[in-house]
Amino acid sequence: MNRVTKRTWLMSVFILVLVLGMLIFLVQYLFQADQWVAFSGSPHVYNSSNLGCGTVVDRSGTMLLNLTESRTYSDDALTRQSTLHWLGDRLGYISASAVSHYAGQMAGFDLFNGIYDASGEGGQEVLTISAKVQNTALEALAGRKGTVAVYNYKTGEILCAVTSPTYDPDNVPDIEGDTTGAYDGVYLNRFLQSAYVPGSIFKLVTTAAALESVPDILDQTFQCYGKVEYGTEAVTCETAHGRQNLKQALANSCNCAFAQIAELVGKQNMVKYVSQFQVVVPLSFDGVTTVKGNYDISDTAPVSFAWSCIGQHSDLVNPARYMTFVGAIAGGGSGAEPYIMAQVTNGGEVTYQAKTQSTGQLMSPETAATLHEYMRNNVKSVYGDGNFPGLSVCAKSGTSQLGGEAVSNAMFAGFVENEEYPLAFIVVVENGGYGSHTCVPVISKVLAACKEVLDAA
Amino acid sequence: MEAILSTLSVDRSVLAAEYIGFLRWAAPVLTAMLLLRCIVPLLTFRREPEIWAWLNLATGEQVPITHWENVIGRSKSCDVTIDFPTVSRNHAVLTRYDDGSWTITDVGSKEGTLVNGRKIQICALTSKERISIGGVEMQLQPITQRQEERQAQLRTKAASGWDTVTNLMLLTILQCAMLVGFLMKSQQTDLMSIVQGFGGIILCQWLLYIFYCIIHRKSFEVETMAFFLCTVGMAALFTVKPEETVKQLLAMILGVVIFLIIGWSLRDLERTKVVRYLAVMAGVGFLVVTLLFGTEYYGAKNWLIIGGMSLQPSELSKVCFVFAGASTMDRIMNKRNLILFIVYSVLICGLLALMNDFGTALIFFCAFLVIAYLRSGSVGTVALAITALVFAGVLALKIAPHALQRFATWRHIWEDPLVSGYQQTRALMCIASGGLLGLGPEGGLLQYVFAADSDIVFATISEEWGLLLAVMTVLCIVALGVFPIRTARVARSSFYSIGACTAASVLVIQTILNCLGTLDILPFTGVTFPFVSNGGTSMIGAWGLLAFVKAADTRQNASFAVRLKKEKKERSVSR
DSSP states (O other): OHHHHHHTHHHHHHHHHHHHHHHHHHHHHHHHHHHHHHSTTOTTTEETTEEOSSEEEOTTOOEEEEOSSSOEEOSSHHHHHHHHHHHOOSSSSSOOHHHHHTHHHHTTOBTTTBTOOSSSOOEEEEESSOHHHHHHHHHHHTTOSEEEEEEETTTOBEEEEEEESOOOTTSOOOOTTOOSSTTTTTTOOHHHHOOBOOGGGGHHHHHHHHHHHOTTGGGOOEEEOSEEEETTEEEEOSSOOEEEOHHHHHHHTOHHHHHHHHHHHOHHHHHHHHHHTTSSSOOEETTEEOOOOBOOOTTOOHHHHHHHTTTOTTOBBOHHHHHHHHHHHHTTSOOBOOBSEEEEEETTEEEEEOOOOBOOOOSOHHHHHHHHHHHHHHIIIIIOGGGSTTOOEEEEEEEEOOSTTOOOEEEEEEEEOOTTOOEEEEEEETTOOSHHHHHHHHHHHHHHHHHHHHHHO | OHHHHHHHHHHHHHHHHHHHHHHHHHHHHHHHHHHHHHHHHHHHOOOOOOOOEEEEETTSOEEEEOSSEEEEESSTTSSEEOOOTTSOSSOEEEEEOTTSOEEEEEOSOSSOEEETTEEESEEEEOTTOEEEETTEEEEEEEOOHHHHHHHHHHSOBOOOHHHHHHHHHHHHHHHHHHHHHHHHHOOOSOHHHHHHHHHHHHHHHHHHHHHHHHTTOOOOHHHHHHHHHHHHHHHHHHHHOGGGHHHHHHHHHHHHHHHHHHHHHHHSHHHHHHHHHHHHHHHHHHHHHHHHHOEEETTEEEEEEETTEEEOTHHHHHHHHHHHHOOOHHHHTOHHHHHHHHHHHHHHHHHHHHHTOHHHHHHHHHHHHHHHHHHOOTTHHHHHHHHHHHHHHHIIIIIHHHHHHHHHHTTOGGGSTTTTTHHHHHHHHHHHHHTTTOSOTTOOSGGGSTTTTTTTHHHHHHHHHOHHHHHHHHHHHHHHHHHHHHHHTTOSOHHHHHHHHHHHHHHHHHHIIIIIHHTTSSOOOOOOOTTTSSOHHHHHHHHHHHHHHHHTOOSBTTOTTSOOHHHHHHSOOOO
16 A cells, blocks of 8 residues: 555646646737737627727827727718728728737736726827818819828827828728729828838938038038039939028029038948938837838939939838938937827726837938928018918928839928927828929818817817 | 617626636636645645554564565565565565455466465465465465454545535536536527537436435545546537537436446456456457448547547547556566566557558557556566557557657647648637637637647637636546556555556546647647546546546545455455
8 A cells, every 4th residue: 555655646747747836828818918809800899800999089189980899980081081991991901000918908908807997988089180181182272182281399209190091991992993193002001001102302311421421511502504424424413503501402402402412421331311301211109010111222323312312212211210210300300209109098998098109310400400401481572481381390301213114203302490399291192293392281271280289189 | 668778688798808808817816726625635645654464474473564465475576575585586475355364376386385384375264274385485464354453444534525516516617607608608509519518517417426425435635636627628628619519418317327337347446357358359349340340530530420429439549458458466477467468468469550540559558558558567677568569569660650750740840830730720829819818718719720629629728717726627637647656555456556547547648649749849649638538438438547547546535445344344355
């Protein structure tokens, strides 16, 4: 009997395996449960591939999406269209990563209670965007493809980030069968997922690089005869601008002057400052990451380098990232990183509160101040202050040539310098033609709407 | 009047929400109280060494005999060690019977065992007989009737009647609280099935307790835990497949009947030996029938469909295998007995290889290991080790390729959450969603995932009743596993020790494979959670195994293994 008795210890091996296994699981639960709950497809949080619980409202409390029973969008058709790309569609073609990113907080997950919600109020996400501004921007785009975005460069709140084309999720058009091209890239959120040839708005980067790296740049002048030749190729302007200083060259958006400035800055410095200004790196916030831009001048001929400083050649920028760069200029060399999720609550309890994050000092305050002054000059002397009643706007336009027969993209980037309206913006109208001509009317309406919203709050 | 009615109807959902808020706290608290009251006595009872006789050596030395089965020999691991060159390592076995009589059996010693100068194989003993083992003379002096009675009185009593009634009341309160939760929350129309399911369990547990009172048995901890596990399983089943609650209840009742029958047969080891032969035959029979008439699901042929009922006879074979493996000490030493067991294991191994069911094969393999290790004397060790190797080899060659697919997913479930990792990722998501206290009855969404009532039932319970309660169900099984280790020291026959340990091992291993498989700690094998998973044969098998665990309980008034004194007097002392 002794022998049998002693050998019963074998049982404790199995018991140990069971107990240890459970302990390992409990440790995993402690550290990973929040990820499990919010993992895509989690039954309590998701509804097919998009978020499936709680409500989403805009900054003024306007209901954008109600997920408590099924997926109910706003009552207003225009709002449904202008906010679709942030909320996601019913079939999962448009994934709403930012909204889904806070699924765990929305569901009110905590390790003790799981997602149990005693209050029955459910979760709520408050976005920084304003449905009113979104609608204004979408209407201003008037069916043209592109994106309009405005954010507060002091706090980081995105007031408006609209993408076009879009559609009404309650009245889905025949996208598959469409042959007109009206719905090309309709599932893309262009603000995040597109990279555009920047054209002349890129001259802000070159100007900043020149201010940082060429000591006597402010004393120099540049002669424009309408053309700078590089062997058989050339950099051209539509008219000869004559002799200009840096400020005038930027206001005239003079290609010939910028070809000369590019030579003063040099390849090495351009690469250095493009990297320092973070113009082409992806931007990440609220679980979304934008596409990266492109600035590649390795093995390029002098003419290509000149074009690269004018925002052509192989240059690409993402609208969200470029808007952040402009925000940094407005903020005296450092701005706020943009974000769209203001607050998440569950059962009346705040489970997430946005915090302002700085881009860090991208350029010296002096450079930023000089650029600020030049961009203000652009509006005063070229685009016209009258377009922005009550606002003091600083900006730069761009007309990015796409090559071949394609009509140029119209670009416009800038900011409002008024203390009470710290807004940076970017407008892209695909195949919109001349930058300022196309974009100024759009941004003029959108900024006016932003002003109203900020005044109301 | 109508106004009052309408306010009432509005209040119902509010009331339900309030009640669920209360229930998710109440259920784990009640469970914790219940399990504490059940587990603590099982794991802390005093294990007094009992002295049944004295062995008076010619040298004048007196050796106490503390078990009913005692090995005498030169080996240090013997119960009575006689360090004398002519004594074999394992020389003879001294056995006490239920009626107080003793025998001595020679277990193949070199020099033989002599009683009153005659060489014997087996011989009844009284205090007068002179025993000679390898030339060492001794006499057995059994304790007197009075000493025995005194010893029986001193033996730790199992829980008093009131403790058991309190435990059962706690369990009943828990069951009623859960039932009310279902009734308030459920949108389903067939509420009758949940009332029948829970009501049936409540009725069954009280009837069994009344039956115990009639036969003067007081200990009910093991049964209370089993009924608790059945209750939890019923709760999960109603959420997932409400139409099957009555079927599961009937399986449980049948399981309790089997539990009583096996318990009754274990009470007298002579009777057990007869039942054992039947069980051994049945064990093979179940597997053969499955092989001949079975249906193949997911590559494993372990289902038998009779008249629309799907059965898994291999679950019952486990119980039979425990019967085959458990043995009394004098037989463990017997070579013929050992060879028969090895042949039987090889036969079972062959049948399992043909069935291709990895989970079941693994459980049998572990059960075999436990039996083999507990039994192996010096002679048998080598033979059993070889059999174990063959068993493992067949498993590896025949079944492992199938199982490899599951191993590929193991620890990688999040890489393919929509196909191979679907069940487990959903299980983890829902466990996390439930938190420690759960979302309440009918509050879960895992019910739509395949096998939510069986293979991943742990997650279903965790989601609706909370991780705390789910972990406590596992602790129940842990307690059932620790109990046989504790009782082994005071066990009277190795039959009970081996039986209880093997049965408990099977319960623990099934829980390991089921729960840790669901949680992606171990590969997912699709084995049932004893008492909890939906499945009739599994339920019956679990109760059958529980009978062996229960039989190891030697506390006074506790279990079948110990005959009560009153009955003893009625029996003649004439073996």
